[in-house]
Amino acid sequence: MSVAKTHQTDQRRRLLLKGLAGLGLGVAPISAWANSGLQRVRMSVDGQTTRLVFDMEGPADYKVFALESPDRVVVDLSGTRALASLEVPSNPRSLVEGVRYAERNGNDLRVVLDLRAAADQHSFVLLPAQGSPHRLVLDLTERPRSVMVARMVPETNSVVRPDQMREPLRDLIVAIDPGHGGHDPGAIGAGGTREKDVVLQIARRVAERVEREPGMRPVLIRTGDYFLPLRERISRARAAQADVFLSIHADAIQDRRVQGSSVYILSDRGASSEAARFLAQRENSADLRLGGVPIESKDDSLTSVLLDLAQSGSLEASHSLANRLISEMHRVGKVRKPEVERANFAVLRSPDVPSVLIEAAFISNPSEERKLRTESFQNSLADAILTGLRAYFATHAPPGTIIAEGRRDRHIIRPGETLSVIADRYRMSVAELRAVNDLPSDRIFAGQVLQIPSRGS
Ligand SMILES: [Zn+2]
Incomplete structure (x- = not known):
């Protein structure tokens, strides 16, 4: 070689x-x-x-x-x-x-x-x-x-x-987008906590969980501390053929008493509240200020109509996903509003990928700022997001996916996969994987179906 x-x-x-x-x-x-x-x-x-x-x-x-x-x-x-x-x-x-x-x-x-x-x-x-x-x-x-x-x-x-044509079933792709990054720190708490850092940590924890989940596969949109324009975030998710898109942020507001998390979806007509409108302005403006390409380009009217149609379909799905996430996040901490909020976030504008924006607590609230930094809060939030995803996919997994076919206990071997890669993925040892599947050796072949024992959750 x-x-x-x-x-x-x-x-x-x-x-x-x-x-x-x-x-x-x-x-x-x-x-x-x-x-x-x-x-x-x-x-x-x-x-x-x-x-x-x-x-x-x-x-x-x-x-x-x-x-x-x-x-x-x-x-x-x-x-x-x-x-x-x-x-x-x-x-x-x-x-x-x-x-x-x-x-x-x-x-x-x-x-x-x-x-x-x-x-x-x-x-x-x-x-x-x-x-x-x-x-x-x-x-x-x-x-x-x-x-x-x-x-x-x-x-x-x-x-x-x-x-894909030869693959009988596929994994659901979960795009996880940590907000901000690089020269855009996002909101900064009184204690100096930067939104871009805590949301990356939370996003990584979500990605780890999704990776371990049979039938799901994560795509981390931002993997380090660098700036990505909003349009680039969307196109990365679409290139990955994401089934859902989660943008993770931490909220900030003048009034330091305000706390709780919220989940947003794109508004098709105006923001659901004044606060939501301001928030969207803030989250979108970083991108324009920092040299991103404005998300609205001059589409001809036919293109816009087609986009609108596609978007209203994915809005329904986005709403359902946001609802599942809010129900789970209730268990972790205070939720600011029990219903899904709507605002014009540029990063949520994928015409065909259900997209939600999670504001995970207020970095401007001193006690939530401290919480956002802790491993325990980040882990519980990531657990809640995974549980929300499971609930959503239980009713919304597209046909042709492992989860839609109710085969979460199965893994279909892809070309090139080895037992050790598969064992890694499900946090098992090769020996355990072989024992469960009665495999006499490490030899496997593409298309072969393995049993993956359920780990509870
Ligand atoms: Zn943000």
């Missing part, structure tokens, strides 16, 4: 640079040091699928896209450096022929996988579990020759399911 490193001065390096120039690298400023490290890349092959697992020191934002002639897949990891030379064993059955990598912008890492044939990719992130670190998993499946494909398929943090 050929591996080139940037500091080598042989022909390989020139090839590498030439290769990268061909990928359209722009000139970018040298930014702060990397904050995550790529420890190694592991590869396994199962039938048509080659799986690469990127073991990461910490979370990192990433992009995956494919290029043709020659066929390549590019993985960009932001704020990441290579901690060791990245090598994968040579395997003639693998779709990956070679791995090259180079630092970009003084801060980011670009990994280029040279392919033997055009491949569809499917990527997702796994949180640390049972001694395994943060992982980015990339499955490459050989693309049937007859299929017409776009010349270039860029995607951002997305889960593409090219094999």
